[in-house]
Amino acid sequence: MAVPYADRVLPPGKWWREGTVVAAAFVVCLLGGLLHVDDTVAPPLTPTYLIAAVSSAMLLARHRAPVATTMATTACGMLVAPMGLLLTPLIVAPVVISAYSLAVRGERRVTVAVLLPSAVLLVASTAFFEADFSWADTSRLVTVAASLLVAAVFGRSAWHRRAYLAVVEERARRAEESRDSEARRKVAEERVRIARELHDLVAHQITLANAQAAVAAHFFDTRPEQTRTSLAELVKTTRHALDELRATVGLLRQPDDTSEPTDPAPGLSQVPTLLNAFRRAGLEVSMHEDGTARPLPPAVDLTAYRIIQEALTNVTKHAATGSAQVHLAWNRDHVTVTVTDDGGRTPQDRPPGYGLIGMRERATAVGGTLTAGARAEGGFLVSAHLPLPAAENAARRTDGATNSEGR
Structure with a gap:
């Protein structure tokens, strides 16, 4: 040389x-x-x-x-x-x-x-x-x-x-350049994760609080008892929002991501409580479940919960309707989470935001997919396909292979 x-x-x-x-x-x-x-x-x-x-x-x-x-x-x-x-x-x-x-x-x-x-x-x-x-x-x-x-x-x-x-x-x-690039990439991913968590938390709780305040204002003169009930629900909602916000910020401040959180992350087991909160805010929500429910990994469980939460929040904020439907379909290798409404607005009428972007990012992060769009019969649909645990699928395939050899 x-x-x-x-x-x-x-x-x-x-x-x-x-x-x-x-x-x-x-x-x-x-x-x-x-x-x-x-x-x-x-x-x-x-x-x-x-x-x-x-x-x-x-x-x-x-x-x-x-x-x-x-x-x-x-x-x-x-x-x-x-x-x-x-x-x-x-x-x-x-x-x-x-x-x-x-x-x-x-x-x-x-x-x-x-x-x-x-x-x-x-x-x-x-x-x-x-x-x-x-x-x-x-x-x-x-x-x-x-x-x-x-x-x-x-x-x-x-x-x-x-x-x-x-x-x-x-x-x-x-x-050194690779370490710097990797550090910058991790910082960017962490910023997106923080923004997604705070968006889901704040948007949901503020939407509920706004709906409850609107109900209280509507019945302030005619139905004082209903007004007191709505205000009490508003107090609970805001207190719950502060608790969740404090817990989220506390987790983000932890230097070690592997440390155990003090409060477990929400999952599908908390969906009934979530639906009750929307019902108290004036949204009629029905839930149907097909197939046999199975435990999900924490990340997938949290993703399913946040998608339902964000989709119902969007219904409350944007759809000209008072009802929504949640459907869970358990299949062999994935679970499908679907939220629909029959509102009169089209997606073009809805103001731009990060809700759909956050839901799609969450689904992609756990290896799933998410589709969202207007329904032919009216309203809006959000559908997420989330994978089931790989170990369970592998065990099922192994059992099937063993049974085939036995036959």
Whole structure:
């Protein structure tokens, strides 16, 4: 993988590091010049200073142009033997540093294509100018060639480490973004849930209170006893609304959703009480049930209750009728909740709201469906199909399979 040009540019304020590298390479080259061809140790010759200065200065370009820098320092190393100097790994230190930088910055194929010819040229230039070869000379040249390859290996290792750290950082960044996105999604879902709960609670209780207040106002002068009864029911309704609102807000404030609530959530078992409340508000409600009733999961039970509650609330608020019908049909794998009325208004006459949206969201959340619309014979219909417990269905299928095998 090629490194972008921006990564090859030296970061601001780091020139002192490059100066240290150039100075170290220059000193090492001079140390290599202490060894002469006749295997004696003497002060470096003048060509040694020239080669050391030029090749070390070229290292400043190794980040921006690693290939050109490696080729240029190799060319300087090829001048060692013609100038009567001894080729050693020390005197070609700039070539070794360039090989490392090339392996870190360049692609693997480019690194191999540049370093192998460089090693061959360094060895060949020395072999051409040295007539007699000993085993010591051979091992020295092999060491020079190997030093370039070893530097390349270390450079590729550093490249792989940097690539690994970059991948780890990218994964950590994506994981952090995913956590943030998931947190935002959960917050949005919680807001919708809170809005749905408060809508169902407040709309139902306020509608009942409004109906009871209207009855009390209607009989205020003619039937004082009926007025007192309606006002008493109004007090009960508002008190019940405050209790439910307090309980709902208390549950929403709990930090742990797995904690047990103090009051059980309403379900189909509380539907008779719900219907009585509507009857006291002036709505005649009848209920029919087909099939064998079975226990429902808490979420499905609450959904069924809220759908009946919201549908009857809409009848009280919008339908020009004083009656409604609730029907429960228990089937093998689902229960159907239907609420109908024979009101005179059409859905277009009804003001927009979130009641139908909330009912549909509740049904979808538990794996069910909800349909709502005008009836052909007049009025409005709300029908929800809610699934029964999967475990019970699985047990029933298992029993059926066992009986089939027995037969």
